[in-house]
Amino acid sequence: MESAMKDFRKALVWDHLTSAVLVILIPGLCSVLWQQLQRLQVQRTLGRSLIRRVRRLAAFVDPDLSVTIAEHESTGRMMRPGDVYYEEAKAYISDSCSRTARHLRAEGSRGDAAADRLQLSMLDGEEVADEFRGVTVFWSAHTRPTSRNNYPTYGGAGQQERYFELHYHRRHRELVLGTYLYHVRQKGRDIMVKNRQRKLFSVDRHGRWIHLPFKHPMKFNKLAMDPAKKKEIMNDLDAFKNGKERYERVGKAWKRGYLLYGPPGTGKSTMIVAMANHLEYDVYTIELTSVKSNTDLQNLMIEIKSKAIIVIEDIDCSLDLTGARGEKKKRAEDNAGNDDEKKGASTASNAAEADTSRSKVTLSGLLNVVDGLPSACSEERIIVFTTNHLDKLDKALIRRGRMDKHIEMSSCCFEAFKSLAATHLGVDAESHTKQFETVQKLLVEVNMTPADVIENLTVKSLEDNPDSCLAALVKALEEAKEKANRGSSA
Numbered sequence: 001m002e003s004a005m006k007d008f009r010k011a012l013v014w015d016h017l018t019s020a021v022l023v024i025l026i027p028g029l030c031s032v033l034w035q036q037l038q039r040l041q042v043q044r045t046l047g048r049s050l051i052r053r054v055r056r057l058a059a060f061v062d063p064d065l066s067v068t069i070a071e072h073e074s075t076g077r078m079m080r081p082g083d084v085y086y087e088e089a090k091a092y093i094s095d096s097c098s099r100t101a102r103h104l105r106a107e108g109s110r111g112d113a114a115a116d117r118l119q120l121s122m123l124d125g126e127e128v129a130d131e132f133r134g135v136t137v138f139w140s141a142h143t144r145p146t147s148r149n150n151y152p153t154y155g156g157a158g159q160q161e162r163y164f165e166l167h168y169h170r171r172h173r174e175l176v177l178g179t180y181l182y183h184v185r186q187k188g189r190d191i192m193v194k195n196r197q198r199k200l201f202s203v204d205r206h207g208r209w210i211h212l213p214f215k216h217p218m219k220f221n222k223l224a225m226d227p228a229k230k231k232e233i234m235n236d237l238d239a240f241k242n243g244k245e246r247y248e249r250v251g252k253a254w255k256r257g258y259l260l261y262g263p264p265g266t267g268k269s270t271m272i273v274a275m276a277n278h279l280e281y282d283v284y285t286i287e288l289t290s291v292k293s294n295t296d297l298q299n300l301m302i303e304i305k306s307k308a309i310i311v312i313e314d315i316d317c318s319l320d321l322t323g324a325r326g327e328k329k330k331r332a333e334d335n336a337g338n339d340d341e342k343k344g345a346s347t348a349s350n351a352a353e354a355d356t357s358r359s360k361v362t363l364s365g366l367l368n369v370v371d372g373l374p375s376a377c378s379e380e381r382i383i384v385f386t387t388n389h390l391d392k393l394d395k396a397l398i399r400r401g402r403m404d405k406h407i408e409m410s411s412c413c414f415e416a417f418k419s420l421a422a423t424h425l426g427v428d429a430e431s432h433t434k435q436f437e438t439v440q441k442l443l444v445e446v447n448m449t450p451a452d453v454i455e456n457l458t459v460k461s462l463e464d465n466p467d468s469c470l471a472a473l474v475k476a477l478e479e480a481k482e483k484a485n486r487g488s489s490a
């Protein structure tokens with residue numbers, strides 16, 4: 001009896017072992033068979049029905065499906081290195097899944113990535129899981145040799161290409177192919193944008209875009225202005241950045257125009273930098289006098305990618321946009337040396353006089369690129385005009401829809417002074433109550449630009465300290481007050 005039980009147990013164990021081996025082997029064998037059939041291209045010889053049966057059997061025993069995303073995507077007969085899908089998937093996997101990967105590859109910055117950024121990705125053979133809407137999928141990283149025959153324009157014998165494999169259960173096919181891969185691309189793209197080195201573009205003398213890395217430390221927290229006004233602008237920018245669906249819903253191109261106006265030195269250009277840093281956009285500056293024609297301007301606008309701030313500074317001096325250029329030049333010359341008309345003097349009389357003979361950009365050309373079809377070529381773009389003279393601009397140029405938000409940059413108020421004193425001297429109203437009260441009183445009576453306030457607060461010698469800098473500011477404000485009084489009584 002005992003020996004019969006032993007035989008039965010042995011048989012049972014053997015039975016289980018055999019089933020286990022079969023369960024492991026059959027799916028593999030079916031997959032291999034299916035791949036071989038495909039590779040040998042014997043489908044036609046064997047007939048469609050046999051192929052169908054093998055495929056069904058393979059699917060039955062092996063429910064695992066996969067998607068391969070390779071570094072070099074074949075596009076017909078051409079190969080594109082650094083294919084965008086691969087880069088997006090790589091960014092996504094590095095960000096979402098690499099926390100669970102055990103072996104990572106660290107690389108220096110490549111392409112548009114910020115120079116000091118370290119890029120982490122999975123080492124070959126690593127596999128990580130990712131969860132999406134309650135479904136778990138698996139990503140693995142691999143490398144394979146490229147062959148010159150397969151890839152005529154890229155690589156050759158001995159070259160390697162990397163690829164990712166995404167594995168998922170066949171019952172999640174629709175979710176993965178329909179939604180998950182789209183989600184991977186979107187998130188990957190966002191991560192790439194966040195990690196990229198931002199650029200400052202300008203137009204060279206041949207009328208082409210050239211760029212430099214955009215690295216400017218000005219942020220909204222250092223911009224001196226009325227805090228309520230600053231908050232309103234930041235909210236407006238955030239609403240724009242997150243407004244893709246809203247713009248789509250109402251059928252508007254995803255763009256917004258800002259008009260910054262005010263005297264020189266009130267922080268218009270500084271505000272543009274703070275905006276670019278806040279939104280993490282590239283900056284494209286256009287000097288209209290160096291653009292030869294409306295067509296050139298249109299072509300430049302079409303080339304601008306999304307997530308961009310397009311800046312046209314001193315719009316009133318750039319071109320004859322109001323039909324009053326003769327008058328403006330005369331006025332500029334008359335006022336050369338006058339601080340208020342510095343733009344007229346420097347830009348209108350020199351650049352415009354020299355360049356407008358070459359430039360044929362007209363008001364209608366500019367209106368067209370700001371709000372016409374060229375503006376709809378890419379999305380998420382902000383266009384900023386700056387001017388010292390709002391009243392000189394054509395109404396059509398600054399109407400809502402073209403310049404949606406008009407922001408006045410004005411003289412330094414007490415709130416702005418407090419922020420500058422904290423940034424430049426590290427002092428506040430508590431530590432320097434008396435000086436702050438004097439400055440507060442004087443700023444109500446005298447207009448002084450933030451640029452002038454900053455100059456007075458700047459340490460200029462080893463003997464300077466917060467007290468001496470504040471005293472210098474009070475002195476400058478008193479002098480300005482006296483000058484203004486003399487002017488008004490004369």
Ligand SMILES: Nc1ncnc2c1ncn2[C@@H]1O[C@H](COP(=O)(O)OP(=O)(O)OP(=O)(O)O)[C@@H](O)[C@H]1O
Pocket residue numbers: 222223224225262263264265266267268269270271387388409450451454
């Ligand atoms: N509101 C501000 N907050 C902080 N810094 C400012 C502010 N306004 C001006 N500045 C400082 O003053 C300098 C001149 O400012 P900015 O170039 O932005 O003036 P602007 O209004 O563009 O003048 P312009 O009309 O001459 O172009 C900048 O270098 C900046 O550091």
Ligand SMILES: [Mg+2]
Pocket residue numbers: 268269270313386
């Ligand atoms: Mg400026």
